[in-house]
Amino acid sequence: MILVLRADLAPDAPEVARVVALAESFPDITTQLHTIRGATRSVTEIHLHGATGVIPTAPFEEFEVVEKVVRITERFRAIGRHGGQVDAPGFEYNGIHLSQDTLHLFPGVCAVDTRENLEETFALLARHGIATSRAGVYKPRTSPYDFQGLGAACLPFVFELAGKYGIRIVAMEVTRESHIDEIQRALRESGYATGVMLQIGTRNAQNFELLKAVGQQTELPVLFKRGMGITLEESLNACEYVASGGNHRIVFCLRGVKTHLGDPHRNLVDFAHVPVVKRLTRLPVCIDPSHSVGRRTAGPDGLLDIFHVTAQAVVAGANLVLFDLHPRPEEARCDGPQALLPDELPALLEDVAIVRRAYEERVRVRRAGSEAA
Ligand code: PEP
Ligand code: MN
Numbered sequence: 001m002i003l004v005l006r007a008d009l010a011p012d013a014p015e016v017a018r019v020v021a022l023a024e025s026f027p028d029i030t031t032q033l034h035t036i037r038g039a040t041r042s043v044t045e046i047h048l049h050g051a052t053g054v055i056p057t058a059p060f061e062e063f064e065v066v067e068k069v070v071r072i073t074e075r076f077r078a079i080g081r082h083g084g085q086v087d088a089p090g091f092e093y094n095g096i097h098l099s100q101d102t103l104h105l106f107p108g109v110c111a112v113d114t115r116e117n118l119e120e121t122f123a124l125l126a127r128h129g130i131a132t133s134r135a136g137v138y139k140p141r142t143s144p145y146d147f148q149g150l151g152a153a154c155l156p157f158v159f160e161l162a163g164k165y166g167i168r169i170v171a172m173e174v175t176r177e178s179h180i181d182e183i184q185r186a187l188r189e190s191g192y193a194t195g196v197m198l199q200i201g202t203r204n205a206q207n208f209e210l211l212k213a214v215g216q217q218t219e220l221p222v223l224f225k226r227g228m229g230i231t232l233e234e235s236l237n238a239c240e241y242v243a244s245g246g247n248h249r250i251v252f253c254l255r256g257v258k259t260h261l262g263d264p265h266r267n268l269v270d271f272a273h274v275p276v277v278k279r280l281t282r283l284p285v286c287i288d289p290s291h292s293v294g295r296r297t298a299g300p301d302g303l304l305d306i307f308h309v310t311a312q313a314v315v316a317g318a319n320l321v322l323f324d325l326h327p328r329p330e331e332a333r334c335d336g337p338q339a340l341l342p343d344e345l346p347a348l349l350e351d352v353a354i355v356r357r358a359y360e361e362r363v364r365v366r367r368a369g370s371e372a373a
Helices: 014-024 115-127 151-164 177-189 208-216 232-244 271-280 289-293 305-314 342-372
Strands: 002-005 030-037 042-049 066-070 091-093 096-098 104-109 132-135 169-173 195-200 222-225 250-254 285-287 320-324
Touching: 002 014, 014 030, 014 042, 030 091, 104 115, 104 169, 104 342, 115 132, 115 151, 115 342, 132 151, 132 320, 151 169, 151 177, 177 195, 177 208, 195 208, 208 232, 222 232, 232 250, 232 271, 250 271, 250 320, 271 285, 271 305, 285 305, 289 305, 289 320, 305 320, 305 342
Parallel strands: 104 132, 104 320, 132 169, 169 195, 195 222, 222 250, 250 285, 285 320
Antiparallel strands: 002 042, 002 066, 030 042, 091 096
């Protein structure tokens, strides 16, 4: 059961404690407070765990601070929409608002290699007014002989350069718990020059201890990449591990699934799941066209496959686009063949703007149609 409290109520308000006390007076019921901070308002919810089926709703509805009592019918307790009964306000992090209604691009290097290449990348983004990026530092590689990332040693210059070019969020994969501490320490030492969204890679989609670790800290949001060989439901349950730990600032990222049926692309593009994830959860949905397609081939129309799949997801309402870009892909130590070139960024931005307008128009026409009906 979820008790949705009146908007903008402080979670430590005395009325909240009274509602919690009533909930916990029922046998074997425990509670967890969740505050979701959106751009314009914040909502606190009290989640009741245990045998809530036998608890009446009326005593809670009598509290003036309780806006709504929601009986949970779906499996995804913390991230679910529960049949549309709970809002999806998204969240704010380091001045950037991410939700199911917004759109942000996160171009950047797959793996940080040199300071010069990273500086060129961030400078390019700054010229295009982009304040969100990606930069891999801890790389999970298929072969132990491949480049494993520069690790903690490069964090000081990554954060310094991000700050210099006004990058507010850098998506960065972590593969073990200690990486979270290393990132938090380096951010602090940089004077919080930027922000980091902790990326859980597809290979760790069911690393439950890592999921618990990113969920038990609330300083940094989480970008969860769907497992490449598991069902969507299993990936959503993985996000539930993060949220049930207390961290609700989660983005769900589609990145393709592993099967030869997607050949010649690196993975079978799964962006048809954009509206599905938006319907089942309150999470903003990201797509990663680079790791899905894995190559820089173009159609006879001159548009790169990466542009086409991005367009397919944005026209369906995707909220973030995470993609590889490198000033010198031939020098990239990871995934150079799928990186966009700096010269290609303006065309992608133009293309994304066209399809985003189309998405907004589709929603407007649909809403007008259902109001008229
Ligand atoms: C990445 O984004 O760098 C990455 C390794 O992606 P994935 O986990 O989706 O393969
Ligand atoms: Mn990569």
